[in-house]
Amino acid sequence: MCTLVWFKRDLRIFDHPALHHAVGLGRPLACVYVVEPGLWAQSDASERQWDFVRDCLQSLNAALQGRLIVRCGEIIDVMERLRGELGVTTLVSHEETGNRWTYLRDQRVAAWAKGQGVDWREIPGSGVVRRLDTRDRWAKQRDCFMRQPQVDAPSFEPVEAPSHPLSSAAQLGLIPDGLQERQPGGRDQALSLLGSFLTERGRTYRKDMSTPLQGATACSRLSPHLAFGTLSVREAVHATAERQREVRDTRDGWSGSMKSFQSRLAWRDHFIQKLEDEPELEYRCLHPAYEGLRGTDSALQTAWEKGETGVPFVDACMRSLIATGWLNFRMRSMLMAFASYHLWLDWRSTGPHLARMFTDYEPGIHWSQTQMQSNTTGINTPRIYNPIKQGGDQDRDGIFTRRWLPELADVPLMYLQTPWEWDGAGSLTYPTRVVDVSEAAKTARAKIFGLRGSAGFRSEAERVVEKHASRKDRGRRFVRDPLPKTAEDDRQLKFDL
Numbered sequence: 243m244c245t246l247v248w249f250k251r252d253l254r255i256f257d258h259p260a261l262h263h264a265v266g267l268g269r270p271l272a273c274v275y276v277v278e279p280g281l282w283a284q285s286d287a288s289e290r291q292w293d294f295v296r297d298c299l300q301s302l303n304a305a306l307q308g309r310l311i312v313r314c315g316e317i318i319d320v321m322e323r324l325r326g327e328l329g330v331t332t333l334v335s336h337e338e339t340g341n342r343w344t345y346l347r348d349q350r351v352a353a354w355a356k357g358q359g360v361d362w363r364e365i366p367g368s369g370v371v372r373r374l375d376t377r378d379r380w381a382k383q384r385d386c387f388m389r390q391p392q393v394d395a396p397s398f399e400p401v402e403a404p405s406h407p408l409s410s411a412a413q414l415g416l417i418p419d420g421l422q423e424r425q426p427g428g429r430d431q432a433l434s435l436l437g438s439f440l441t442e443r444g445r446t447y448r449k450d451m452s453t454p455l456q457g458a459t460a461c462s463r464l465s466p467h468l469a470f471g472t473l474s475v476r477e478a479v480h481a482t483a484e485r486q487r488e489v490r491d492t493r494d495g496w497s498g499s500m501k502s503f504q505s506r507l508a509w510r511d512h513f514i515q516k517l518e519d520e521p522e523l524e525y526r527c528l529h530p531a532y533e534g535l536r537g538t539d540s541a542l543q544t545a546w547e548k549g550e551t552g553v554p555f556v557d558a559c560m561r562s563l564i565a566t567g568w569l570n571f572r573m574r575s576m577l578m579a580f581a582s583y584h585l586w587l588d589w590r591s592t593g594p595h596l597a598r599m600f601t602d603y604e605p606g607i608h609w610s611q612t613q614m615q616s617n618t619t620g621i622n623t624p625r626i627y628n629p630i631k632q633g634g635d636q637d638r639d640g641i642f643t644r645r646w647l648p649e650l651a652d653v654p655l656m657y658l659q660t661p662w663e664w665d666g667a668g669s670l671t672y673p674t675r676v677v678d679v680s681e682a683a684k685t686a687r688a689k690i691f692g693l694r695g696s697a698g699f700r701s702e703a704e705r706v707v708e709k710h711a712s713r714k715d716r717g718r719r720f721v722r723d724p725l726p727k728t729a730e731d732d733r734q735l736k737f738d739l
């Protein structure tokens with residue numbers, strides 16, 4: 243009789259409730275990670291994500307005394323083979339809130355386990371609540387999970403079994419995607435980032451998080467580690483709470499920044515909970531009135547994907563994302579909003595490109611945010627970012643824009659975000675803008691607000707509020723989600739047409 247721990251997006255052994263549970267069963271215990279070619283063939287998967295995961299698996303293997311069993315193949319074949327080899331009677335994993343592919347895969351695993359008499363136990367590992375009956379009690383349940391002590395790394399000797407070498411990205415059919423500055427994965431990297439953020443980098447977090455240049459160091463950069471589980475959210479929450487106690491009475495920026503960071507960790511669970519409660523939001527508009535509203539246009543989409551729309555700040559952000567795999571929240575929102583409003587493209591055709599470009603792709607946050615920034619939830623205030631204004635506000639000296647758009651090196655700063663207005667524009671090799679920014683925004687706004695008065699719109703919006711909105715927002719007609727907690731958060735979230 244053997245217990246098998248199946249690692250998925252939880253690549254650590256510290257504060258790992260599922261592993262702790264499995265060790266507590268007191269039987270021989272084996273640990274497996276399954277490289278699933280089907281998963282890596284999905285439109286949201288990319289080379290950069292796999293390379294990050296590879297680092298994390300090497301680090302996990304070291305933590306498991308070199309006994310992580312890596313197998314590659316279709317999940318049921320792998321599970322059935324391991325059952326035969328090791329005599330697996332219990333399968334333990336964390337509760338994963340993944341994409342549609344993993345959701346359906348888990349249903350197949352559940353059917354297989356039932357058929358073979360294998361007891362599959364899925365153990366919660368974050369503030370996301372499975373089979374939540376009502377959002378009314380969610381915040382309390384999350385806080386309760388976060389207040390519990392972290393679980394120590396268990397001491398045990400994993401069962402040995404043959405392990406496959408880790409596939410290369412090319413073996414999984416993943417093509418090089420333009421990444422130049424790769425963020426390394428692994429537990430040591432996660433702890434080092436958490437430490438440097440809480441003691442050195444995070445002081446100006448609140449002030450600098452929205453600027454593309456300073457944001458790259460003032461933000462924690464923990465997102466891929468949280469997404470693939472080299473760090474648990476509870477570890478981050480506890481370490482931040484401790485830091486908050488230390489800096490409580492300071493006035494140098496630390497106190498406010500730590501508070502803002504703590505709220506973002508809560509937003510994380512809040513957004514993932516939406517996908518957990520309604521998996522269809524990955525492929526269906528949350529509010530049905532928005533179905534069929536937008537279309538596709540391959541020329542516009544290609545220009546947006548390559549950073550060649552002719553709108554400098556949009557292109558600089560996209561090219562930076564392609565090269566680094568990361569972008570701050572404000573710039574992600576702007577890229578998405580530009581695609582959805584100015585280019586009027588359907589979020590289902592643009593969302594996968596961003597998912598692939600994000601090393602930290604997390605389906606629950608990604609699809610909820612993609613819909614929110616495209617205004618297909620029916621409950622959020624539309625945020626139609628003006629990329630010209632954003633460029634001026636967030637990149638005052640033009641350093642970021644020039645870094646990613648060398649074609650604009652000679653354009654004077656006052657025309658950097660609007661090169662078409664510059665006398666010398668004719669000599670530029672930079673693309674002509676694909677839309678007139680203010681005209682496109684005006685048209686989009688009229689279409690979006692026009693829909694809001696349609697029959698049945700309100701009642702469906704109420705359903706979405708009931709199921710998904712933060713309870714602080716209740717009673718408001720159209721809500722921002724989540725509601726800013728402080729005036730500073732409010733300023734940061736303010737949309738500006």
Ligand SMILES: Cc1cc2nc3c(=O)[nH]c(=O)nc-3n(C[C@H](O)[C@H](O)[C@H](O)COP(=O)(O)OP(=O)(O)OC[C@H]3O[C@@H](n4cnc5c(N)ncnc54)[C@H](O)[C@@H]3O)c2cc1C
Pocket residue numbers: 451461462463464465466468469506507509510511513569570571572574575578597600602603604605607608609611612615
């Ligand atoms: C269209 C769009 C798609 C996004 N897709 C993803 C995604 O696939 N994966 C992902 O991790 N984040 C996503 N985000 C949220 C956010 O932009 C990133 O979490 C953040 O930029 C990551 O950098 P960081 O770890 O330095 O963040 P920090 O600001 O240091 O925040 C710490 C952590 O809090 C969480 N967090 C921060 N902001 C948000 C937010 N607005 N909503 C939910 N959780 C948040 C993340 O886990 C993040 O790692 C998306 C945002 C938008 C607008």
